[in-house]
Amino acid sequence: MMHIVATAGHVDHGKSRLVRRLTGMEPDRWAEERRRGMTIDLGFAWTSLDSGERVAFVDVPGHERFIGNMLAGLGPAPAVLVVVAADEGWREQSEEHLEAVNALGLRHGVLVVARSDLADPAPALAQARERVARSSLGACEALAVSAETGEGIDELRSALRRLVARLPEPDHGARVRLWVDRSFTIPGAGTVVTGTLGEGSLRVGDALELGRRPVRVRGLQSLGEDHDAVPARARVAVNLRSTPVDAVGRGDVLVTPHAWHWTREVDASLHGCVAADLPGELTAHVGSGSWTARVRPLGDGFVRLRLPEPLPLQAGDRLILRDPGRRAVLAGATVLDVDPPALRRRGAAARRAGDLASTEPLGPSGPRRVDIAREVERRGAMRPRDLAVLGVPPQDLLADVLGVRHVGEWLVSESAWQHWQSELLAAVHRRIAEVPLDPWLRLEEARRLTGAPDVATLTAAARDAGLEVGEGKVSRPGVRPSLGAAEPGLQALERQLSEHPFAAPERGQLDAWGLGARELAAAETAGRLVRLVDDIVLLPRGPALAMRELAALDQPFTTSAARQALGTTRRVVIPLLEHLDARGWTRRVDPTHREVAR
Ligand SMILES: Nc1nc2c(ncn2[C@@H]2O[C@H](COP(=O)(O)OP(=O)(O)O)[C@@H](O)[C@H]2O)c(=O)[nH]1
Ligand SMILES: [Mg+2]
DSSP, X not given: OEEEEEEEOOTTSSHHHHXXXXXXXXXOOSHHHHHHTSOOSOEEEEEEOTTSXXXXXXXXXXXXXXXXXXHHHHTTOSEEEEEEETTTOSOHHHHHHHHHHXXXXXXXXXXXXXXXXXXXXXXXXXXXXXXXXXXXXXXXXXXXXXXXXXXXXXXXXXXXXXXXXXXXXXXXXXXXEEEXXXXXXXXXXXXXXXXXXXXXXXXXXXXXXXXXXXEEEEEEEETTEEESEEESSEEEXXXXXXXXXXXXXXXXXXXXXXXXXXXXXXXXXXXXXXXXXXXXXXXXXXXXXXEEEEEEEEETXXXXXXXXXXXEOOTTOEEEEEOSSSOSEEEEEEEXXXXXXXXXXXXXXXXXXXXXXXXXXXOSSSSOXXXXXXXXXXXXXXXXXXXXXXXXXXXXXXXXXXXXXXXXXXXXXXXXXXXXXHHHHHHHHHHHHHOTTSOOEEHHHHHHHHTOSOXXXXXXXXXXTTOEEETTEEESXXXXXXXXXXXXXXHHHHHHHHHSTTOOOOHHHHHHTTOOHXXXXXXXXXXXXXXXETTEEEOTTHHXXXXXXXXXXXXXXXXXXXXXXXXXXXXXXXXXXXXXXXXXXXXXXXXXXXXXXX
């Protein structure tokens, strides 16, 4: 197993020298760093403990000017080595780095008083202990060492062994999110990015996204060795195919494709600050990067942060908020919602803060469990993949959750389901009352009215509510079109047709009876008329009566013979014969003759 530990502490307090002593490797990689005797960028070195476990150190700069680099190293690391010089004691960047540790909610660390050959370490130890105890590290192990004499180094190695044993196991199957802390080119191999892999695994050949562009893993290294696969946690160098080196840099992020919700807006809770004191614009450090974020206080220690570009964030992510003008860490923020609802109405912000407060308290740092019922409730319906990108692990996606129904490919909240059903019942009743001639509601219209995600899901809700669904329409079971006011007119038509079955009335007569196209269509749907074309109508038994007369004619017969036999007009007989042809009861033998089919 590999573990990652970042250093923290004031400049010149002995961090790099200590890492060198522990690993035998030089963490200050740049000529300028060695010339100036100062860490500027992140350094990397590693060692094996007696237990066989490996510890990779991310050595950070202590100088105030390089706080951005420091946070890039600290952000993705799960544990920290806080270093204080015995001869200097607690200083500004000791405090600043501890604030960052605290903002990130890091709980795993060791406090080391270094350079203890230069002064009695006891006062610095006591002072630092007292500070650290008030941070998220709490009462962590603390000891004095000298990189010069080697005093305390064995004890430190033991303390590191105990430290890494307490770190939670990473999930090797989790989606990948690698915050890039370095990028460079290797002649012949192309672009390489490095980072701390906190969860999941990487394999050669993996398709990933860098930012939002697809990339492919061409090669992997961890601690200087090639690998086909690297499981978390690890320091990893990823050689990317067809990625120009200037397309990638610190703060970029390499992720499992389609597995993350990319967001510009998050709701977060604050630590160590009240929202009212925050400037409207500040620097937010996330992972290995930093962005200018706009802050909207929601009230009660909650804020909405707006980022300049979408980032793959999840609930539980920790951000460090700094004032771009003043250096100091202003607050830590914990992401609570990566897909926050729009705040439109008056008082919405305060209500939102109340909602967020009820999602507290937070567990320890790390991805936060997404409350499936709550997420589905807020949106009414979600697909499993919508939940997965919010960070719900695959095994939880299909679990039964109180208040959530599985309907086809959707998860639907019980209250949305009931809401759709009551909206639907009301709309169906309205339709029956308002359009009695056509008392069926189109499903697509019903879907829009209810806000259900699709017609299939709404159909399930309609059936569950006892409604009848068919041919893209929904209504009460057994509902028939009602002629209502047109009933007397229809009865007059029926009387005329039962006396003269083929004397289909003309439009003027139909109008006089109040029978428009819609009424005729409704009467036809109700099975009381047959429409030959448009407004030429017979009783349903008319075609069969016609067949009786036509069968008695000499076969084949002409249209005019048929007209005379039926005692009607060409206006009626032509569509009637075509109707009979279509039913297969008569057929044409030549352009002027038909016969009754046998
Ligand atoms: N005497 C002594 N000097 C040390 C010790 N550790 C570091 N130093 C010196 O302190 C200075 C700063 O150390 P460095 O590791 O670069 O500090 P960093 O800025 O915290 O990384 C260097 O001159 C080191 O040689 C130690 O244990 N004993
Ligand atoms: Mg250094």
